[in-house]
Amino acid sequence: xxxxxxxxxxxxxxxxxxxxxxxxxxxxxxxxxxxxxxxxxxxxxxxxxxxxxxxxxxxxxxxxxxxxxxxxxxxxxxxxxxxxxxxxxxxxxxxxxxxxxxxxxxxxxxxxxxxxxxxxxxxxxxxxxxxxxxxxxxxxxxxxxxxxxxxxxxxxxxxxxxxxxxxxxxxxxxxxxxxxxxxxxxxxxxxxxxxxxxxxxxxxxxxxxxxxxxxxxxxxxxxxxxxxxxxxxxxxxxxxxxxx
Amino acid sequence: xxxxxxxxxxxxxxxxxxxxxxxxxxxxxxxxxxxxxxxxxxxxxxxxxxxxxxxxxxxxxxxxxxxxxxxxxxxxx
Numbered sequence: 005x006x007x008x009x010x011x012x013x014x015x016x017x018x019x020x021x022x023x024x025x026x027x028x029x030x031x032x033x034x035x036x037x038x039x040x041x042x043x044x045x046x047x048x049x050x051x052x053x054x055x056x057x058x059x060x061x062x063x064x065x066x067x068x069x070x071x072x073x074x075x076x077x078x079x080x081x082x083x084x085x086x087x088x089x090x091x092x093x094x095x096x097x098x099x100x101x102x103x104x105x106x107x108x109x110x111x112x113x114x115x116x117x118x119x120x121x122x123x124x125x126x127x128x129x130x131x132x133x134x135x136x137x138x139x140x141x142x143x144x145x146x147x148x149x150x151x152x153x154x155x156x157x158x159x160x161x162x163x164x165x166x167x168x169x170x171x172x173x174x175x176x177x178x179x180x181x182x183x184x185x186x187x188x189x190x191x192x193x194x195x196x197x198x199x200x201x202x203x204x205x206x207x208x209x210x211x212x213x214x215x216x217x218x219x220x221x222x223x224x225x226x227x228x229x230x231x232x233x234x235x236x237x238x239x240x241x242x243x244x245x246x247x248x
Numbered sequence: 249x250x251x252x253x254x255x256x257x258x259x260x261x262x263x264x265x266x267x268x269x270x271x272x273x274x275x276x277x278x279x280x281x282x283x284x285x286x287x288x289x290x291x292x293x294x295x296x297x298x299x300x301x302x303x304x305x306x307x308x309x310x311x312x313x314x315x316x317x318x319x320x321x322x323x324x325x
Contacts, residue, residue: 134289221285
């Protein structure tokens with residue numbers, strides 16, 4: 005467990021040693037604010053809640069999270085440092101978990117820096133802060149889901165651009181599976197049980213359930229299983245491509 | 249014949265497939281088995297039955313039929 009910590013610390017410090025962290029955080033905060041006020045109609049809604057803020061998060065993550073995850077393994081493979089990392093006396097799964105936790109923690113820092121929104125809404129009215137806490141947890145879990153997908157696809161290639169595009173594409177599929185437009189279309193063709201099964205695989209379904217203010221064990225199990233699956237897949241892909 | 253890569257690692261694409269099936273299984277099973285285990289974080293417990301409601305329901309002697317009318321057009325506008 006100690007080695008996970010070492011890799012975690014090294015990776016997290018690595019983000020802030022380069023402009024990457026600052027560029028990412030600034031763009032994330034600007035995008036979140038633009039979507040909340042311009043597209044979401046935060047003031048026009050006339051309600052003291054952060055729904056206008058949170059409902060865009062999955063879509064912002066769809067574009068921005070692959071930008072963090074694309075370099076995780078593709079860069080190591082391209083520069084050759086993956087050889088060094090994998091021959092160190094660190095079990096493969098610990099390297100994978102350490103890198104993932106660092107990236108997830110970094111996404112959490114970016115998310116936490118949106119706190120002025122929370123202060124604003126508390127200043128303007130009396131929002132339900134329990135709902136806001138739940139939605140923050142949900143948003144962070146969605147970020148973890150996107151990260152784990154991107155990490156696995158980054159392990160499969162040495163080209164960061166390919167890693168970015170494939171991660172955004174697979175993430176898009178996981179989002180669309182719960183999008184009302186798509187579900188209504190599918191409902192005409194397939195029986196309801198299968199439609200519900202497809203919807204239960206989507207980030208959107210679970211994120212919306214959590215951001216209502218109810219933390220259901222099923223939603224937590226979903227995100228846990230999703231992240232666990234993609235991390236295990238990352239380790240397998242790395243193992244498969246060790247020789248290259 | 250298994251390929252050398254397969255033999256070396258013990259995993260392979262079959263392993264990835266098995267993992268995907270396991271993931272689907274866990275999500276579907278949890279959807280069925282873990283109903284009702286939830287924490288309501290809303291301030292007014294919007295999604296939880298109050299003790300009074302629970303008591304009224306417990307005292308019901310006849311089956312209750314609920315009719316729910318919902319218009320998709322008005323809901324979306």
